[in-house]
Amino acid sequence: xxxxxxxxxxxxxxxxxxxxxxxxxxxxxxxxxxxxxxxxxxxxxxxxxxxxxxxxxxxxxxxxxxxxxxxxxxxxxxxxxxxxxxxxxxxxxxxxxxxxxxxxxxxxxxxxxxxxxxxxxxxxxxxxxxxxxxxxxxxxxxxxxxxxxxxxxxxxxxxxxxxxxxxxxxxxxxxxxxxxxxxxxxxxxxxxxxxxxxxxxxxxxxxxxxxxxxxxxxxxxxxxxxxxxxxxxxxxxxxxxxxxxxxxxxxxxxxxxxxxxxxxxxxxxxxxxxxxxxxxxxxxxxxxxxxxxxxxxxxxxxxxxxxxxxxxxxxxxxxxxxxxxxxxxxxxxxxxxxxxxxxxxxxxxxxxxxxxxxxxxxxxxxxxxxxxxxxxxxxxxxxxxxxxxxxxxxxxxxxxxxxxxxxxxxxxx
Amino acid sequence: xxxxxxxxxxxxxxxxxxxxxxxxxxxxxxxxxxxxxxxxxxxxxxxxxxxxxxxxxxxxxxxxxxxxxxxxxxxxxxxxxxxxxxxxxxxxxxxxxxxxxxxxxxxxxxxxxxxxxxxxxxxxxxxxxxxxxxxxxxxxxxxxxxxxxxxxxxxxxxxxxxxxxxxxxxxxxxxxxxxxxxxxxxxxxxxxxxxxxxxxxxxxxxxxxxxxxxxxxxxxxxxxxxxxxxxxxxxxxxx
Numbered sequence: 001x002x003x004x005x006x007x008x009x010x011x012x013x014x015x016x017x018x019x020x021x022x023x024x025x026x027x028x029x030x031x032x033x034x035x036x037x038x039x040x041x042x043x044x045x046x047x048x049x050x051x052x053x054x055x056x057x058x059x060x061x062x063x064x065x066x067x068x069x070x071x072x073x074x075x076x077x078x079x080x081x082x083x084x085x086x087x088x089x090x091x092x093x094x095x096x097x098x099x100x101x102x103x104x105x106x107x108x109x110x111x112x113x114x115x116x117x118x119x120x121x122x123x124x125x126x127x128x129x130x131x132x133x134x135x136x137x138x139x140x141x142x143x144x145x146x147x148x149x150x151x152x153x154x155x156x157x158x159x160x161x162x163x164x165x166x167x168x169x170x171x172x173x174x175x176x177x178x179x180x181x182x183x184x185x186x187x188x189x190x191x192x193x194x195x196x197x198x199x200x201x202x203x204x205x206x207x208x209x210x211x212x213x214x215x216x217x218x219x220x221x222x223x224x225x226x227x228x229x230x231x232x233x234x235x236x237x238x239x240x241x242x243x244x245x246x247x248x249x250x251x252x253x254x255x256x257x258x259x260x261x262x263x264x265x266x267x268x269x270x271x272x273x274x275x276x277x278x279x280x281x282x283x284x285x286x287x288x289x290x291x292x293x294x295x296x297x298x299x300x301x302x303x304x305x306x307x308x309x310x311x312x313x314x315x316x317x318x319x320x321x322x323x324x325x326x327x328x329x330x331x332x333x334x335x336x337x338x339x340x341x342x343x344x345x346x347x348x349x350x351x352x353x354x355x356x357x358x359x360x361x362x363x364x365x366x367x368x369x370x371x372x373x374x375x376x377x378x379x380x381x382x383x384x385x386x387x388x389x390x391x392x393x394x395x396x397x398x399x400x401x402x403x404x405x406x407x408x409x410x411x412x413x
Numbered sequence: 414x415x416x417x418x419x420x421x422x423x424x425x426x427x428x429x430x431x432x433x434x435x436x437x438x439x440x441x442x443x444x445x446x447x448x449x450x451x452x453x454x455x456x457x458x459x460x461x462x463x464x465x466x467x468x469x470x471x472x473x474x475x476x477x478x479x480x481x482x483x484x485x486x487x488x489x490x491x492x493x494x495x496x497x498x499x500x501x502x503x504x505x506x507x508x509x510x511x512x513x514x515x516x517x518x519x520x521x522x523x524x525x526x527x528x529x530x531x532x533x534x535x536x537x538x539x540x541x542x543x544x545x546x547x548x549x550x551x552x553x554x555x556x557x558x559x560x561x562x563x564x565x566x567x568x569x570x571x572x573x574x575x576x577x578x579x580x581x582x583x584x585x586x587x588x589x590x591x592x593x594x595x596x597x598x599x600x601x602x603x604x605x606x607x608x609x610x611x612x613x614x615x616x617x618x619x620x621x622x623x624x625x626x627x628x629x630x631x632x633x634x635x636x637x638x639x640x641x642x643x644x645x646x647x648x649x650x651x652x
Contacts, residue, residue, distance in 0.1 A: 005523050016511045318507045321468060322568070323496020323524035325489045406468045406495070409507055410459070410580050 006328075010336045017308070021340065024304040028344025028389070029351060031294030032382045036352025038290040039378035041359060042283035047371050049279055053272055059235045060136065061242055062266045063093070063228040063249070083224040084262040087212075089249055093230050094132065099244045101237045104135035105230035109215050109222065115208060116181040117169040124165050126182060126208040128215020136231045139204065144176045144191030152211050155218070159187035163195040164205035180208065185218055238267045291385075297344065298389035301337050305397035309333065309404070316401050317408030330402035337394025338387065345386035349379055415479060415575065415607055416442040416465060422473035423460050434460040436630045438474070442609070444575065447602040449610045449618035449638075452627035459580065461627065462611045466499055466578045467491045479575075496524050500569025504581035506561040508553035514540070514564050515549045521572045539567040543597055559590025566597055576607045583617055595620045596644035620644060 014021045065082035085107075092098055093105040109128040114121055131147035133139055139146065146160055159180050166175045166189075175189045187210060196205055216222050232241045245265045255261050309316070316329055353374050360372035423435040435457045442448055452458045463469035464476065467483060476483055483494065500521075508517045518536045540546040543563040553561060562582060569577050579598065583591035599620060602608050612618050619642045626634040 009523075012512065314507060315509060318509070319520070319524070320492065321466075321495060321501050322521040323492050323572075325492040325524070327489070328524065407463055409501070410463070410468070410503055 006332050006335050009332055010339055013308070013312070013332075013336060014339065017311075020304055020307070024300055024340050025344040025347070027297035027300035028294070028341050028386065029297075029348040031290070031297035032345050032348025032386060033352035033355065034290040034293050035287060035382055035385075036349055036374065036378050037355045037359075038286045039283070039381075040352065040356035040372075040374045042279075042286055043373040043375050043378075044356075044360065044363075044371055046276070046279040046283060047373055048369055049275055050272060051369060053268060053275060058268050058272060059232045059238055060268045061230045061232060061238065061245060062268070063089070063230065063245060064264050064266065065224065065227070065262070067260050067262055067264060082262070083222075084253065085225045085228060086223065087216075087225065089252060089263075090130070090225060090228050092248060092252060093228065093245065098248055099241060101233050101241045101244070103231045103233050104132045105228055106130040106133045106136040107212050107225040107228045109212065109220055109226045111215070111220055113182050113219070115165070115169060117175075117178060120169050120171070122165070122168050124168075124182075124208050125206060126159075126210055126215065126219065128212045128219070129209055130212045133209070136229050140194040140196075142192045142194045144189070146191055147209075147211050152213055155214050156211050157185060157187050157214060157218070158190045158211065160191040160193060160209040161189055162193050162205040162207045162209070165208055166192045182208070182210075183219055235269070238269055242267055294385060294389065298341075298393040301340055301390065302393035302397060304340075305333060305337050305394055306400070308336070309397050309401045312401075313404055313408050314411070316404040317406050317410070320404065320406035321409045326402040329404070330398045333398035333401045334391065334394045337397070338390035341386040341390030341394075342383075345383055348386075349382055352382075414441055414477075415444045415446075416440075417477040417480075418465070418474065419476075420474040421461075421464060421471050421476055423457075423464060423469070424472045433630050435464070435471070438632050440625060440632060440635055442607065444607055445602070445605050446623060447598070447608045447610070447621040449612060449621035449624045450627060451612060451615070451618040451624050453613055455629075456627040457630040458611050458613075458627045460630075462578055462580060462609065465609065466501060467495050492524070493526065496521060497527070497572060498575050500572065500574040500577045502562070502565050502569050502577065502579040502582045504584040506553075506558075506565045506585070508556075508561055508564060508568075510554060512553060513549070514545065514551050514553060514556070517553055517564055518568045518571050520568060525572060535571055536567075539571040540564070542570060542601075543567045557590070558586050559593055562586060562590070562594050563597065566594070570601070574606075576609060577601065579608065579610045581612055582610070583612070583614075591617070592644045592647050599644055616642070 063085060065085035087107060090105055090107040093102060096102070107130050110125065112123060112125050115124040115126070131149045131152045134146050141160075142163060144160070147156070147158065151158060161169070161175055161180070169175065169180060170178060175192055178189050179186045180189060181187070187208075193204055193209075210219070230241075230245065232238050242265050246261065249263055250261055253262055319329060320326075356374055357372055360370055363370035418441070419439050421435060421438040422433065425432045425434060438461060450458045450461060460469070464471045467478075471484060478494070478498070483491070486494070509520070515536055518539055519532060522532050522535065537546055537549065540549055543566050545560065545563050545567060548556065548560065548564070553564065556564065562585075577598070582594055582598075586594065595617065598608050598610065602622075608621070610618070610621055618624050619638050619640070621638060622641060623635070623637050625632055
């Protein structure tokens with residue numbers, strides 16, 4: 001038997017029953033396409049979620065007032081107002097002599113109030129932030145400028161608007177130089193920020209930024225910070241700097257060793273880890289659902305091959321009568337089911353990838369930062385799984401074929 | 414001696430009940446003989462042919478092919494012997510559908526482990542010996558019954574086997590095509606091929622030189638044909 005003969009026989013057999021062949025391949029195509037699509041969508045969704053967190057900066061440390069468990073929610077989340085984080089703490093963090101790895105730090109206070117422009121009045125969130133904010137977070141100014149450092153201490157009554165809130169207050173555009181009134185205090189708009197997209201995390205689009213001191217004294221009447229963020233020069237230093245921050249603030253807050261601190265420090269990295277493992281679980285969950293359709297496709301192959309064996313029992317008998325060994329018959333049928341799965345696999349990968357690509361064209365139009373990602377592993381896995389399915393589900397029919405008696409060729413109906 | 418059968422038996426055992434299909438078959442067939450195995454249905458003639466053709470295994474007795482004990486051979490060795498030493502012609506032709514005449518005849522060569530050489534020449538020579546070389550590229554479905562059986566004979570010949578087994582080869586044919594097929598067998602016999610023909614018709618059986626008559630699983634007579642028929646002459650009468 002020549003090497004090419006089994007392929008020729010398989011080709012003839014498959015082209016002889018095109019509809020059955022097509023439907024069986026279709027089962028695999030659907031299975032593989034859905035696995036690829038789900039794996040790709042999972043990777044893109046994970047990238048989106050992690051990207052939004054990372055856009056805040058993966059080398060950020062958050063300092064929160066009040067004690068909290070490392071993995072639990074901060075005390076703030078329960079509505080507990082802690083006054084333990086002060087402007088003094090912020091200055092200590094910013095002071096390069098204390099922790100040189102910290103590039104800069106910013107303090108935050110937040111509130112909600114009615115904001116009025118000449119024509120509109122809306123309920124808006126405002127944020128009192130240090131002028132150092134752009135050194136800590138990625139804040140991009142669309143027009144105008146951000147605060148100058150001295151405006152922090154000068155109690156300047158100026159505002160930098162998020163793009164969304166700017167549009168709402170000044171529907172005719174050009175907010176620069178206009179006045180926004182919050183709690184009857186007029187703020188001159190000096191800048192408008194770039195649109196950041198509908199991120200789930202910390203979107204600045206709908207926030208009115210005002211200088212920290214102004215917000216604390218004029219609007220809120222408080223002397224503490226809601227939270228602070230510190231940017232560490234290098235990501236690998238984050239964990240060490242976290243310990244340093246604990247040491248520094250423990251000292252400032254007179255916390256004895258062994259005593260529970262009245263603040264907590266969190267790195268974004270730990271948040272990312274949690275999100276990564278969550279999204280991974282979600283990915284595997286989705287892939288396993290898609291894999292069920294691949295399994296169904298495999299059962300389809302088995303079914304189809306069993307029908308083929310029954311339909312071709314005389315042909316098999318004849319081949320054996322003229323000298324085909326059981327192993328050769330088995331190989332030929334196994335080859336057919338592997339051809340079906342591999343062909344289905346290739347088409348399925350193409351369809352899955354094109355669907356994922358189509359999704360990457362449509363979803364960004366809905367405002368999400370959706371990337372076209374097809375993990376190479378998903379293609380490798382699909383191909384491998386196809387081959388295994390072809391073998392596993394083809395094996396039983398092929399064995400059955402190999403056991404057909406050559407006397408079947410002589411049976412005359 | 415080409416075929417030596419000694420007390421050959423086939424007994425089917427089904428849930429403790431034994432059904433004998435072949436009993437006590439003892440005979441010899443020489444190289445070049447033309448033998449008919451004849452008997453009504455259920456007489457065991459097909460069972461005997463299956464065993465002689467290495468399609469089935471006996472449950473008792475001895476069977477030597479060219480002096481070689483074949484009872485103990487493995488399935489793979491039997492397949493190789495069928496491929497090299499034996500050709501089959503079936504009542505229902507058993508050509509592969511949607512496959513060309515050429516490819517049908519080529520089939521045994523696909524499973525020939527010795528030579529993948531000059532396939533084309535061998536197929537065409539086999540087709541020529543049954544006067545079907547002009548139909549090589551036809552599909553099997555485009556042929557008449559007689560033509561199909563001639564292609565099937567070419568398939569049986571392509572590996573140049575020693576023995577041809579024919580199982581009711583004229584059963585599906587009109588009398589003219591049937592005679593054509595018998596003429597081919599007689600010609601092959603003259604060229605030295607051993608031919609074993611299974612049939613229930615006396616007319617067909619009498620084209621052979623020798624008839625083994627069977628009844629209820631036993632060989633009841635084994636004699637030469639006194640007035641042998643020759644397909645050549647009958648063919649002329651039909652015309």
